Amino acid sequence: MSVAALALPAGRAPRQSIARDDLVKRGLMVAISLYLVLSLAAPLYVMLSKSLSTYRFDLKQFELQVSDATGTVWSEPASAEALNARLSAATADDLRAGSDSRLAATKFVEDFSFRSPVRYRLRGTEEGARWLVGSAPGGGTAWQEFDSNTFRRVMLRPVQSYGLDNFVSYFSTPALSNSIRNSALMATISTAITIAVAFGLAYALNRSTMPFKGFFRLVTAIPILVPSLLPGIALVYLFGNQGLLKGLMMGYSIYGPIGIVIGSVFFTLPHAFLIISTALSVADARHYEAAASLRASRWRTFWTVTVPGARFGIVSAAFVVFTLVITDFGLPKVIGGQYNMLAVDIYKQVIGQQNFEMGAVVSVILLIPAVLAFVVDRIVQRRQVALLSARAVPYRPKPNRRFDMLCLAWCAFVAVFLVGIIGICQLAALVKLWPYDMSLGLKNYAFDLMDGGGWAAYWNSIEMALLTAVVGTVVVFTGAYMVEKTKGFATGRAAFHFLAMLPMAVPGMVLGLAYIFFFNNPANPLNPIYGTMAILVVCTVTHFYTVSHLTALTALKQMDAEFEPVAESLRQPFHRLFFKVTVPVCLPAILDISIYLFVNAMTTVSAVVFLYSTQTQLASVAVLNMDDAGDIAPAAAMGMMIFYTNVVARLVHALLSRLLLARSQAWRR
């Protein structure tokens, strides 16, 4: 060892510090993976197994004896199964049961009369045999004797087993299985219309020189700020039997397919618009010059240049809209009438009939189209190639008075539709007693006098949205950083990325139901969070994880990969780099994630409808429950409160972005 080295003070060994960094990073990644496993994978698994949990009457479990008319001489004991084989009293269909089913024991005796002096004995052949005498539970393997009038009230109970019975009864009940066709049909029609409307809108705003573009962009964002229940409520006031525009319905009912389609177009429009608009915002002017020099008509150019250029955006938007419609619960709940849809079926099975198993079956079925759409979308995205080469010349629309006016007219039409829906809700919220007393007042804002949770629900919602925004942003951004900026541990990162993409394909209703099964189990150590604010936050963060994750990834990908090696060579611990460089640089994306989570937490209904408790009722769920109870005007009022809250949140976000960006993003200019 040289003298110089000896003279140096003994510093920290650099390798060690990096190793510790890696350890911390991996620890963090494991922690966030664990979060996703516990908040997503495990609940879904439990739900899948629940859908296979069946109930059936096991006739082998029961043995019967019948006396003669004197009540003293008894027949040989016979199992209910043998008796059924002789009497064919119950078919295989009758023996398939729900947790709630009962089967009258009198079915298995001949010539039963409750006035006869004949006496009956019943026992189980195993401990699990259960029955009811009237409503009192009974069971066990000891003989129990009944007079005929009591025996009439004996009901056999089913036992739990595993199998595909639930799916069999699902598909043999048209009332349930028709929903598959209904949901697919509604989603297809709504998708076609939404894509056409959104394309027109995006085309006008990107390819014309019409005025007021900024205004129309703002208006297009409105539907994101309200729960999907709200357009349903608006349609009742517009086209219902006392609706302002009832005449336009020409005798058709708004409750049903028509209402579902109109409402779906409303609430999916911004999603489709954003994607298509992005696709249309970049174009290579050289293609259009080539088309012009080939003397192609505008029409031909549109179909050979514009549409192919935007095709990936259109396909992507179509899948997003299809998934949104087929998984949405709020809108068909309000306006669907008798038209059964899958997501509403889950609610009806679970809340209406307490048939959790059938709810799980519908959930599994609802997962299929959502997962399919998700997979196809992934494949399409992978095939997308860069449209803009380095030599591309950005396309700039030229003024064309007639075309610009046409675009303006189209945008105005859409804007009237969007603003009209919101406007009618505000009006309905203020009218005292539609349609008999049209004077205005604040009566409908007295939420505390109605079901749904009152004003407390509104404040709960704000608390939940803030918590979701803060916790979610931290979890998502840290997770994305670990995926994007760590080296090695490739399998773990890939697995994590897959988990992070999964929530996109899981409908809210399915997630919420899976949470009941997973968390509401006393054996689960996480059981205490059931019924608290925490489970609502966890559920909402998980529900909206994917988009947030992708936003964070995009921002992180824009950062040079050299930052990490440089920091390492400077022997800087990664958390220093993370907080001093990564976070400030990605601040716009971080702010976007938090406002996205906030707004969605305010409006979401589907996942949390199964999870709220009396202390944690939410504004969005209150809209649902008030509408459910028939208090439609107060429901509209609460919906508008959500809208205004989200508008304020957006304004704060814009202000904050401007302030912070001025300080941290000077390098972008």
Next chain:
Amino acid sequence: MTSRSSAVLAALAAALLSSSAFAETTLTVYTSVEAVDLDRYKQTFEAANPDIKINWVRDSTGVMTAKLLAEKDNPQADVVWGVAATSLLLLKGEGMLEPYAPAGVEKLDPKFVDQATPPSWVGMDAYVAALCYNTVEAEKLGLTPPKSWADLTKPEYKGHVVMPNPNSSGTGFLDVSAWLQIMGEEAAWKYMDALHENIAAYTHSGSKPCKMAAAGETVIGVSFEFPGAKAKQGGAPIDIIFPSEGSGWEAEATAIIAGTANLEAAKKLVDWSISKEANEMYNVGYAVVAYPGVAKPVEHLPADVAAKMIKNDFEWAANNRAKILAEWAKRYDGKSEPKS
């Protein structure tokens, strides 16, 4: 503040809290009574029983029942106060209720008390099926008011009747089970077949049909008397009609959850819940209460609501519920597609 002084304060606070908690028991009470009534019930009870505090957990009947059944192996509630008797019978069948004969139970109308001795549940009040009939819209359409259930199948009402879906609403189920009991199975299903032709919509909740009638969305809402009286109070142009054949009804009832750690306090609550004082309290909104002679007429409702009630066999209804609902769904849920 230093960490030591804050620790001392925290210890003090904990000591204070625990000493005050010593004096009183907090009961977790699951309920489905109307949201507006919660505070009133709590205050009246706590005034009479200063050593017991109520922690309400409230939701609609369906949700509450689902919640209770889901918690079967790990009950969170001490008492259920104000949940449909039919739901409580489901819980009883699962062995979830603690049988208890509250002091003074013999004074109650026997149809409001579980048949078993000791009873597993005791009733408070009843909600009774009724039609909400919008007079303004009826006049516009030239309709005459229906007098009976049978009238509802008349062709003139086609598309003007709304009723709750029995598969999601307790009120809907009490209608269907009442028809089955008063008409007999075969005739009742035939009646519902005919009624189905006139139904504009089956709603998810039981009060919604009446509120739809109040808002003119429909002319006739098959519902119960409580929302009708409330809507009339609010100025809606509706009449409340009790069909001549008699009305189905449901008791709101009270029960102790088996295994509660606060059995003594729970018994006190159930004792009080059937007292004359409590029944007078229920009578503010409900025309029919369990304690005979207490009920005074409720505004906008006839004085003899109790006379409209059929003899309802809760046990039969609970034990046949799954079968009836499946049959109903098979007949009306699948094919009820709107024109379009």
